[in-house]
Amino acid sequence: VFLPDIILPRDASEPIKHEIVAVSTTGSDERVKNWLAEHKVSNAASVKIYNSWEEMLKTGDFDVVYISTPHPLHYEHIRVALNNKRNVLVEKPATMNSKQYEVLSKLAKEKNVVLMEAMWTRYLPAMQYLQKELLPKIGPVRRVYAEFSFPIYSTDMPASSRFLDKKAGAGSLLDMGVYALTWVDVALNSLPDEHASTKVIHANSMPIRGVEGKVDDMNTVIIAKEKAGEQMAVAIVTTSMTMPGSNKPSFYHRFEAKKAAPCVRIEGEKASIAVPFPPIRPQKFEVQWYGHEFLDSEGLEVNEVIEKPVERGWGIWYQADVIAKRVAARQKDGNATVGEVIGEEESLRVLRYMDEARKMSGIEYDPKLEEI
């Protein structure tokens, strides 16, 4: 999904232009050439192909490396990239646990480069509007539901799939829960409230039935927001990768499924916001205003539909613009002596929620995948 989005045609006047200039693969050069041709990459002939990611990170000529390997490889791939003074955009979840990302965030600053988790949903127009315009108007948030279930698993899925292989980080909490927990983080932590804190107070997990290795499937995580010893809000997160539904149309086509229930609900003291499926790509909010000043002439709540569509493609390019603008500004400035981690606190909060939920619900991986 990333490649077609970042090479979408753009207005020449736009300050950012993305171009793929190098690819590292464990497969053949032929396969990369076919992939580039399939996506009609205009500069395909000049894309440098590496069969060693270490070599690419050491000698490649590029501004940012996008790391989209299976989660357990992120830590090492980011670490080597940072040590080669590379700017890094790494796929979600950034690492297997928060400790790994803490270490890498520190390293990025030491190496004077930019690190960012590709939690692309945060950078979409709808999410930006929610944080900056809508949340400040709905009063203190009291309750959040964030649900991401999607028919990924099928009985004919090979055990080597990253969705089933625990060595590849399989499990719906890390893969999908990261989105639902991001919604909770946005809803509960976007408006500064220095004396408040959030923490996981309950977690439960059911593995995919009939599959080796206890791959977590139906997860339930409850998060509380507390201030001065009083609980101010609660959030309920659910995930599943085996929910019934068609897994026949193409993977991304299935996200167009119309679902009866909203996938996210954010309930403030003055309004309730409902977000239609899919939670990874919000484009619309259905807001029910119920503060007295919003009731209609008969005293009923007023509903408002707010559309904030993705402007082109899938939308995974917005995050690429964010890191590209930061990298370009730092190159232009030339005086930076400390690196930066875009969205550091947000990424760490969500990784810590997942650490806590895994501890409480018994979701485990080979300790080797969690080392620093």
Ligand SMILES: NC(=O)C1=CN([C@@H]2O[C@H](COP(=O)(O)OP(=O)(O)OC[C@H]3O[C@@H](n4cnc5c(N)ncnc54)[C@H](OP(=O)(O)O)[C@@H]3O)[C@@H](O)[C@H]2O)C=CC1
């Ligand atoms: N933002 C989004 O919408 C999405 C994000 N993701 C995230 O992207 C990451 C990858 O997911 P996905 O692409 O489905 O995973 P895949 O299992 O398809 O692996 C991605 C690529 O990683 C490379 N790879 C695999 N093993 C190794 C290895 N040992 N050393 C070096 N490279 C390796 C392979 O590239 P090659 O074959 O060329 O060697 C493979 O094609 C995950 O962290 C996932 O969470 C995934 C899907 C959607």
Ligand SMILES: O=C1OC[C@@H](O)[C@H](O)[C@H]1O
């Ligand atoms: O990031 C993702 O987006 C779509 C999901 O279904 C996929 O499994 C996940 O990796």
